[in-house]
Amino acid sequence: MQFEGAFREDGKGESIWDFFSNNPGATPAKKSVHKNATGNISTDFYHRHKEDLILAKELGATEMRMSISWTRIFANGDGAVIQAGLNHYMEVIDFSLAIGLEPVLTCYHWDLPQALQDRFGGWISEAIVPIFANYSATLFKAFGDKVTYWTTINEPKTFCWEGYGTGYHAPGINDMVGSYTSHLHQTLGV
Structure with a gap:
């Protein structure tokens, strides 16, 4: 999960890891984080x-690899910036x-907005594609003139696999045989 902390500061929304770590056993696979740790402060x-x-x-670093928290840009995954x-x-x-570190940005590092997970099952739905594209375009527009290197x-x-297959990571879906995906397709029409 993201390590930056500031769990609910400055309008940040809830990510799947925030939900997963703050609600032990509440995910579909009934998994929780080791020793109930959270990333609230990290x-x-x-x-x-x-x-x-x-x-x-x-320490001699020349680059700074950092991930953007999607819910710090769009609280619910889309809508108002x-x-x-x-x-x-x-x-x-x-x-x-300013101090000579080249920023290397990652758009998505496992912190899907919980609202998108709730709305249509997160990454298993094609409905996420235009939302992710808009989020990424927002980042490129905001930071593209200063950042040369990106990881999508x-x-x-x-x-x-860990989030939607075994359920050991957020969002905690254990779908080793595809039942979760099949259920979403039937109930949500996705």
């Missing part, structure tokens, strides 16, 4: 990014560049 990169970036630079979220990531990018989706096999 490394607190949201508040400590300057200090952390300086430490990375002092959260300007505070764009401002935060712009501050991280600007500070990285981090480890797609892992989040698909």
Whole structure:
């Protein structure tokens, strides 16, 4: 899950990992995070990014790989842009560049908005494609003049298999035989 913390600050919405870790046993596979850990504070990169970036630079790093939290840009996955979220990531990018770290951005790192999971089953529905495209375009427009290197989706096999196959990761769907997918297709028409 995202490590930046600031779970509900500045308009951030709930991601599948926020739900998964804050509601032990509430996911379809009845899984929870080891020792009920959450990412609510985590490394607190949201508040400590300057200090952390300086430490990375002092250790000899030349790049800063960072993930954007989708729910910090669109609380429910789409709709109104959260300007505070764009401002935060712009501050991280600007500070990285100022101290000589090349930002490398990842659009999606396992933090699907819970609202999209609830609305149509998340990644198993093609309805997510235009929503993800709009989210990504928003990032490219906001940061594209400063960021050269991008990763669209981090480890797609892992989040698909662990999130929707075994259920060990968020959203906690155990669909080893396809019953969840079949159910969604029948009930939602997706």
